[in-house]
Amino acid sequence: MTEHITTVAGVAVDTRHWIGGERVASVRTFTDVSPIDGSTLGEIARGGATEAEAAVAAARTAFPGWAATPRTERARLLRAIADGVDKRLEDLAIVETHDNGALLRSHRRGVMPRVAHNFRFFADWLLRLEHEDFTTRGHTNHVSWDAAGPSVLITPWNAPLMLATWKIAPALAAGNTVVLKPAEWTPLTASLIADIAAEAGLPAGVLNVVQGYGAEAGSALVSHPDVRRISFTGSVPTARRIAGAAAANLVPASFELGGKSPLLVFADADLDLAVDLAVEQYDNAGQVCLAASRVLVEAPVAEEFTRRLVEQTARLRQGDPREEATDIGPNIHPRQLEKIDGFVRRALAAGARALVGGTPHEKLGGLYYRPTLLTGVAQDSEIVQEEVFGPVLTLQTFTDEEEAVHLANDTRFGLAATVATGDRERAARVTARLVAGTVWVNCFFVRDLQAPFGGSRQSGVGREGGTWSFDFYCDIKNTVSAPKGWKGHG
Template sequence: MLNLEQRIKIAGVKVSPFQYIDGRRVLSKATFLNFSPIDGSILCEMSAADQSDVDAAVQAAYRAFPEWAALGSTGRGEYLRRLADIIEANAEKIAQVETADNGSLLAANLHFMVKRSAHNIRFFADWAEKLQGEGWDSNGIRYKVHYDPSGVTALITPWNAPFMLTTWKVGPALAAGNPIVIKPPEWAPLTCSLLADFAEEAGIPPGVINIVQGIGEVAGAELVNHPLVNRISFTGSTDTAKIIGSAAAKRIVPVSMELGGKSPFIIFADADMDAAVSHALAQFNNAGQVCLAGTRLLVEESIEKEFLEKFSQRAKQLKLGDPRQKEIRVGPLISQEHFDRVSGFVERAKREGAKPLFGGGPSKEQGGLFFEPTLFIDVPKDAEILKKEVFGPVLTFQTFKDEEEAIRMGNDTDYGLAATVFTGEETRGERVGQKLRAGTVWVNTYYARDLKAPFGGSKQSGIGREGGTHSFDFFCDVKTLSHKMGSFYH
C-alpha cells in the first residue's frame, strides 16, 4: 500500500506529490509527470485530481467556512502571521524547489520572491483588521460598511512565479474569511505542495486550505464549474480566461482575472539613457516569462542609434545557463510545448520581414529549452509579433517622432496590463501616463508594486483589481448597514 506520508526529494527538499484535501494528503486515481526545464529530467510523478477530488476539496472548504469566518480578522490574522513566519524560515527550501520546478533564477527566488511571499501574507492579514468599521452619518441615517466573507474561493495560479503569485491570492482570500481551493500550475506544482505543509505547521484548521493538482482541462474545469464555489481568482492566459469566464457567467460567480500583456516600454530623448537601458534589459527577466514585461520598445527617433548600440552591447553580455548559478541572468523556458510556441512566433516574425538585431533562435551553446534573448528591428506595422503575447525573451523595437505618436503606438494593442515611460520631464511622465491605457504605468522605473495599490489589467489583460482594499472588494461581500439615528429605545 502506498504511504501518503511519502515525500520525494527535490533539490534536497522533501515534497509531497499528493493532493491536500481537508487537512490530509490524498491519493488520486491518475498521475502526471513533472519535468525540470533546466535539463528535462523527470522530477516526480504527481497525483492528478479528478472530479471526485475537486468535489472533496470544495466540500471540505464549504464545511470549514463557518468556523473560519467566525474567527474574525484578528483571529485569522494570528494564523496568517504564523504562516508568514514559517515561509520566511523555509526560504532556502522554497527557492531551491521553485528553481528546480520552473527554471527561474535561484537568486531572484531567494532574495525577492520568497520574501515577497511572506510579505503578501502579513500585509493582507494586517489590512483586513483595518477594514471593518468605516461609517458616517448623513441626513439622520448612520451608515456602516461591512466586509463579509464570501465563501469558498477558487484560486488558479500560473507557472512563472507559482509560490509568490499564489500567496498574492491566498493572503487576501484567507484574511477575508474565505476557505480556499488552490489549483496550482501543472508545469510547476511543487512549491504549492510545500505551502500545504506550512499551513499545517501554522495550525490552520483542516479544510481552510485545499490543493488540487492536475491538468487544467480536468481539475481546473471541475473547480470553476463547482456549484459551491463563490469566487474565482485566476492568473494566466487570456484564452483560458475566456473559458473560465463563460463557466462563471452561468452561475453569476464574481471573477478576478490578471491576464496577458503586450506592454509598451517608451523612451523619450530626454530620458536618462543608462537608466532606460538597464530597465529595458530587465524585460528579459525570467527568460521573458513575465506578464508585465514591456516587450515593445518604443524609442524616440533622435536617440535610435545611441539606444540600440548601448542596449545591444549589454544584452549580449547576459549569460544563459543553469539558473542555480549566480552569474546566470537568463534561464530556460518552462516546457517543450512553450519553447515550441516561442520558436514559432520568432520564425513567423522573420518570414514577415522582421530582422533580429541579436538572438533570434534557440541557444546553440546551451541546447535544451534555452532561447537566446532576441530583439527584432524593422518590424512591419501589422506583424503578429507586435500584436500577440510571446511570453519569452523576445522584444521588438520601433521608433516614434513625438509624444502624440508614442501614445498612439503605446495604445495600439488589444492588451492593457502595464506600460513603462522613461523621460526627463516630470509633467510629460504624468501626461503620457494618464493617456496610456494600462492597469499600471511606471515612470522612470519598472516592476515597482506596492500592495496598497490596485493591480490588474485593461482590455484583454483582465477583469477587476486586487491589492489593498481592492482585494477585499473582490474577496468579500461588501455590505452597507443603514439605520435611522435615534430610533433605538433600549
C-alpha cells in the same frame, strides 16, 4: 507513505493533494519535469471531478467556522504562515528553481521573501480595514466586509508560489476558504505551502490544494455551484472559458491575463537608465506578464539607444539558474520554447531583423532561448500584437508624443507600460493617455501590495491589492440604523 514523496535537491515534497487537512492520492498521476535539464521531479497526483468535489466540500464545511473566526486570530494565523515561509525559505527557493527554472538567487533574495510579505501584509491590512460611518437624514450607515465563501484560485507557472500566495493571503484574510489549483508544470511549492499552513495551525479545510490539468481539475472547480469567488491568472482563451462557467453560477471572477506592454523611450530620457529598463525585460527568460516587450524609441536617439541595448543584451549570461552568475535561465516547457521560436521565425520570414539572438541557444540546447531583439517590425504584425512570453523584444521608433501614445495603445492588451523621460510634464501628459493598469516612469516592477493591480482591455478584469482585494473576496454590506426605536440604555 514514501511512494508519495519526491525529493528535489534534498527537499522532500508530498506529491498528493491536500484536501480537508489530509493528503489525498489519485488513481492517475502526471509527470513533473524540470526545465533546467529535463529531469523528472516527481509523479504528481492528477485530480479531476472527484478531487474537485471533495476539495470544495471541505472548503464549504470549513467556511462557517473560519468566517466567524475573529480578525485578530485570522491575522495571527496568517503571520504564523509567514513565519513558516521564512523558516523554509531555502527549501522553497530550491524547489521552485528546479520546478520552473527561474534564478535561484532571485528566489532567495526577492521572490520567497515576497511570499512571506504577502501573508503579513494582508494580516495587517485586515486589522485596519474599515470605512468611516456616515449619516443620511440622521440614520447611520456602517459598511462591513463579509466573507463570501469558498474561493477557487488558479495560478500560473512563471512565479508559482508568489502569485499563489498573492491570492491565498487576501482570500484567507477576508474569511474565505480556498481551493488552490496550481499550474501543472509547477505544482511542487503549492504542496509545500499546504504543509506550512497546516504546521502554522490553519484549520482543516480552510486551504486545499488540488493538482492536475485545467481541462480536468480546473474545469470542475470553476463550474462548481458552491464556489463563491474565482481568481485566475493566465491566458485570455482560458479566461473566456472560466468566465462562461462563472457566469452560469453568477460567481464574481477576477482575471489577470496577458500583456504586450510598451517601453516608451523619449529623446530627453537618461539613456543609460532607459537601456537598463529595456534589459530588465529579459528577466525570468521573458516569462513575465508585465514585461515591456515592445520598445518604442524616439527617432533622434534610436541609433545610440539601440547600440547600447545590443551591447548590454549580448553581455547577459545564460545558463543554469542555480548558479549565482546566471542572468537568464531556461524557458518552462518544450511547448513554450516551440511557441517562442515560432513567433521569431515567422517574424524573420516577414522581414524582421534580429540584432541579437533569434534562435534557441545552440550550445546550451534544451529549453534555453537566446535573448532576442527584433527590429524592422510592422505595427500590425503578429510579433508586435501577440504575447510571446519569452526573451523576445521588438524595437520600433516614433517621431513625437502623439505617435508614441498611438503605438503604445495599439494592441488589444492594457496591462502595464513603462515611460523613460526627463520631462515631468511630458510624463504626466503621456501616462494620462496610456491604457494600462500600471504605469512606471523611469523605473520598472516597483510593486506595493496596497496599490491596485490588474489590467485593462484583454489584460484582465478587476483590481486586487489592499482594500481592492477585500472588495473582491468579500460581500460588502451597508447597515443603516435609525436614530429612534432603541430601548434601554445600551
